[in-house]
Amino acid sequence: MDANDGASGSQSDVMQSARHLLQLLASTGRQQGSDIANQDMREQRQGGHHGGIAYQQERPSVQMEMTRSFPGIFTKSRGKRRFPAANLVPAKKFKPLEVAFYLLPKQFEKTPKEQEQIIHLQAGLGRRTAHLDESTTHEELCDALKVLFPKLGTVTGGWLLYTSSGGWGSRKLSLVAPDDTGYTGKLLKAASRGGKNLYIAPIQEELSTNSLPLTDDAFRNMPKSTCQKCEAAVPLPLLTEHIKSCDVIHVGSDDNLINVDSGDPEESKSADMQECPVCTKMFPTDFIEAHASSCGESAGNEVMHASTVIMEEQAAMPGPSGTCAAVTDGWLTVSDPTKAISQCVDSFLRIHEVETPLLLSMDIRRSPAEQDMALISFYKRPNVEWGRPLNCRLEGDTAIGQGVTRFFLSTCIEKLKSGFCINFANSNVTRLFEGEPGHLVPSASHFLVESDMFLVAGRMLGHSFLHGGPCLSGFSPAVVHVLLGGSPETATVTLEDCPDLDIRETIALLEGESKLSEKDTVSVQDLAHAWDFPSLTENNRKWLFEKLLIHAVIGRVTRQIKQLRRGLKETPMWTVLTQRPDTVAILFPKRGEGNFSPEVLLQRITWPREDEDDEDYSVDTKCRMSGYLRQFIANATLTELTNLVKFWTGWEILPTSLCVEVVMGRCPTASTCFETLRIPGHYKDYASFKSDILACIYSCQTGFGLV
Known part of the structure; x- marks a missing residue:
């Protein structure tokens, strides 16, 4: 069992x-x-x-x-299960990707400098950060960039991405080539590895670099902070630059025209009001004198232009520099270049006439060096719209009105010719332009270039052009040719253009075919080797002469010319020069072309007339004073005539009409705003009259009425 x-x-x-x-x-x-x-x-x-x-x-x-x-x-399992329960495999998650984009206004070879970055940021361009991922397609990238840069939505000619090489400062840009599907997230990740910026540049268009209003959509995502000066909400990246311009505008601007004309009842109650005798409007008592002076001039301008009806619409005209000179294009078709310049200036000033005025102030009681520093500081400010109205104040002098503005502009051009009283390079006077009259070239000093002094010079020339001021005459034709974009190889350079006499003498040894001595040959060889040119031979003598001369005049000052061009591009003067080549001879006159003869000056004078109501002086006295003035003008030198016109009008530009009055007084005086010369009638002989008139006209360098 x-x-x-x-x-x-x-x-x-x-x-x-x-x-x-x-x-x-x-x-x-x-x-x-x-x-x-x-x-x-x-x-x-x-x-x-x-x-x-x-x-x-x-x-x-x-x-x-x-x-x-x-x-x-x-077999019994040990540890983990060999066959876990079947579950759905989750989709692969792409890591987020942050890419810094920089929108450029046009195609650039190098990355923008710090100065240009500020301009781009204010124009709605510049650097922005996009939050993407590796799965981003080209269409999704375009939509994201249009949100970051609203201006990119208007670009119809396409754009490309560029990346910069390593290093500091301005670096070379390299193209990021798109693949067959365009720019994707994986391509952006590879190109921006290491925290590099990706630069967006339009291919066939050029974006405007005009400053946008602070309320523009381009700044809507930026954090904002309130300016304590004007109480405006300013984007945080722009606050530093805004404070600079805000301080300049409000310093010493108690008599600001906009604040006065605003008609604010609260402000009117806090100040004593007085009626202007010209326009019959009410203004504060402290401001009535300054307003009356400018009001008289503006009233005259309104009468003069009342018969001219302007039907053209104001349109923006971008300049070659990327800045926009917003002027109407009617002046392009005017045959007379002088009238074309006048129409261009009037149109440009009319566009900016409602903006806050610029304030240029200088204390005439200070030393010449401090006065020059005041001018340089004013024109060294970045991102200034030079077409805004200009208010000039001469501290220590009672003069007001348009004559003070003329004095400032005339002083600026005179400083460009004679030099600034500043010790820049172990010299009491620093000259920006050197050489003989009619052959002026920029100074080869690297210190002046690093100090942006030629940028200041370009702004001064353009600002004087805007307000009808004097031009800088005597430029070398070769410098003007290269300044306007010509090649140094095609410029007409002469030995007189070389400002350094020692270098000129050495180069002159190569001119002709005479045999050189051993000493002369050594001098030429030393100069050629110093500038990296080959040694002198029998076959290259003429070639070496041309190359050394071009380098002495143009090659050593290439940076200076580029900086001068940058300053001109900030004003519509550059647009006029490039669009109307026939104006070059007017805006850069040769030596002596801007001068005037005694005959021309006498023809434009309105002499005193017999007036029955004038009981101060008789007709004989008026005729005697007029005769003394005629005799002085007829025998005066060119310098004396120029100083007389500057004393008479405020600058060396001869107006269409000049007025002479015989009055009670001790010395001759002038009302520069109304271009009137007032001569006392107590002179009995020509010698005493000439002595006083010479003393007066030479005082125009130190202000008004300081004899």
Whole structure:
């Protein structure tokens, strides 16, 4: 019974295991498991008389056989499950990507300098950061950039991306070539690796660099802060530059025209009001004198231009520098270049006439160096719209009105000719332009270039042009040719253009075909080697003469000319010079072309007339004073005539009409605003008259009325 019971028990267990195994095995393993089970059962029947215990010792069990044949199914798992439950595989997540973009107004070869970056930022361009990812497509990138830069939405000619090389300062830009799908996130990640900026440049268009209003959409995402001066909400990146211009405008501007004309009732109550005798409007008592002077002039201008009806719409005309000279284009078709200049200036000033005036102040009681520094500081300010109205104040002098403005502009041009009384390079007088009259070239001093003095000179010339002031005469034709974009190789350079006499003498040795001495040959060789030119030979003498001369006049001052051009491009003078080449001779006159003869001056004078109401002086006295003035003008030198006109009008520009009056007084005086010369009638001889008139006209360098 025990053996039979064991055999039957074993057989029952085997059958149960086989049935359980058949349920778990896959279709491919079921047949193999069944064959193995049947074989074990046959062997068990044949050797059943040995007993269940003996069989288990001689043959392995079915469980062990299954484990050996199918270890992946019957082996107990240790540690992690070998076959976890099936779950959905999550989609791959792309890492966020921050890319710094910089929108340029046009194609550049190098990255913008610090000065240009400020201008671009104020114009809605500059640097912005975009939040993208590696899956960004070209279309998604375009949409994101249009949100960052609203001006980019107007570009229809396409754009490209550029990256800069390593280093500091202005660096060379390299093109980031798009692939067949455009600019994608992966391409941007590779190009901007290392925190590099990506520069966007339009291909066929040029964006405006005019400063945008602080409320423009281009600044809507920038954090803002309130200016304590004007209480305006200013974007934080622009606040520093805004404070600079805000301080300049408000310093000493108690008599600001805009504040006075605003008609604010609260301000009117706080100040004593007085009626202007010219326009019959009410103004504060402290301001009435200054207003009356300018009001008389503006009234005359209104009468003069009342018959002219301007029908042209004001349109922006971008200049070659990227800055926009917003002037109407009617002056382009005017045949007379002088009238074209006048129309261009009038149109430009009319556009900016409602803006806050610029304030130029100088204390005439200070030293000449301090006075010159006041002028230089005014024209060194960045991002100034020079077409704004100009208010000039001469501290220490009672003069007001347009004559003071003429005095300032005349002084600026005179300083460009004679030099500034500032010790820039171990010299009491620093000259920006050197050479003979009619052959002036920029100074080769690197210190002046690093100090941006030629940028100041360009702004002075353009500002004087805007207000009808004097021009800088006597420029070398070769410098003017290169200044306007001509090649140095095509410029007409002469030995007189070389300001350094020693260098001029050395170069002059190569002129002609005479044989050089040993000493002269050494001098030429030393100069050629100093400027990296080849040695003198019999075949290259003429070539070396031309190259040395061009380098002496143009090559050494290339940076100076570029800086001067930058200053001119900030004003519409550059637009006039490039659009109307026939105005070059007027704006850069040669030596002596801007001078006038005694005959021309006498023809423009309105002499005193007999007036029955004038009881101060008789007709004989008026005729005698007029005769003394005629005699002085007829015998005066060119310098004396120029100083007389400056004393008479405020600058050396001869107006269409000059007035002479005989009055009570001690010395001759002038009303520069109304271009009137007042001569006392007490002179009995010409010698005393000439002595006083000379003393007066030479005082125009130190202000008004200081004899």
